[in-house]
Amino acid sequence: MIKRTLTSFILLFISVASVAQNSQKAKALLDEVYAKVTSYDNIQIEFKYALENTEANTKSETQGKASLDGDKYLVELFGSKQLFDGKLVYTIVPDNEEVTIESPSEGENTVTPSKMLTFYREGHTYTWDILQNVQGRKIQFVKLTPIDTNTQIKSILLGIDAETKHIYKLIETGDNSTKTTITVNSFKTNQPLSKSLFTFDEAKYKNDGYYIIRN
Template identity: 75%
Template sequence: MKKIMLLLTVTMATNFVMAQNSDKAKALLDDVYNKVKSYDNIVVDFKYVLHNAEADINQETRGDVTMQGDKYLGNFFGAKQLYDGKKVYTVVPENEEVTIEDKSDDASAITPSKMLTFYREGHNYEWDILQNVQGRKIQYVKLTPIDSNSEVKSILLGIDAETKHIYKLIETGQNGTTTTITVNSFKTNQPLSNTLFTFDEGKYKDQGYYIIRN
């Protein structure tokens, strides 16, 4: 009986600590979300690394994205992508082509406009390690998809404890692929052109670009 009582006590204490850690992690993510939503616009410069040792894949690139509400303008992998609130325009200079398509209806798709808020739904939260990165305290929160069929095994989200800005995202797939996004600069409330999120189709037609409509 004593052993059973001891086991129950240990189990209850463990569950209590885990619940506290989950609540603490969720509270930090709520702070991040509220901070992001308080800005008129956000300009992020980042480094992107995709690695799969088994498949001998290692891709690395830099990119940037400007976000205002749901609208965004991003540059990565040699392409430019613009979302004006209605349609997504992808410009690939190497192929001299532009693809125009409606916004994806896939709620699970992580677009640039969701990059800083995707964690709000569909995950369990766990308090993880604290790292010192050049004098900055980066607190990690581990996210595990609630959907057992998810292709994502886990996500580590590194958050600057002082600014409440996301510093790093490390996504591990079920197939062993690791995707790491590191934020090099995070600027807010920048002066933006009124036409930044307006697509000029004529400009690309004049340059001989092939226009694809999906």
């Protein structure tokens, strides 16, 4: 009985040590990604956005693009635009001719555009995952599990290009059987951005007949 208990304890210790080592490897890689991303003046990406719900048997895909400069961002997706100028979020929907202006949500769990490349820095545990060969590129995946048990996010898989240390893919799995996948098709840095890119021109949209909603 004692021998069996000691054997179980040793196996458990080896398992815990292995998990800790994997966690350290994962964190070290994410630290490299963070250092690389934050070294750029700005980033422009083009991506594929896919949403799948197995319970509802639904799946949709679309293309999008984003410009990121510090916390500021401009995202174009589903024919709409979302702009954050560092203070307020502007959601522009041409189909409805509406603009919604609101403060950024506090304690937001989902991965927002401004956090897409740096969100993993806190609030998660890390696990070293699979290595995939994608058209000659080595993509190392790291699994992130939220520490907050009340979040609707079950896990996030972050695929990182082993050579460039750029994020290639993000797979977010929710508790409601919804899977969101963002695949980066183009990653450009330090581009000559217009000074007005992250500025909302309210007068322009009013003149174009848009209804302005302030929350």
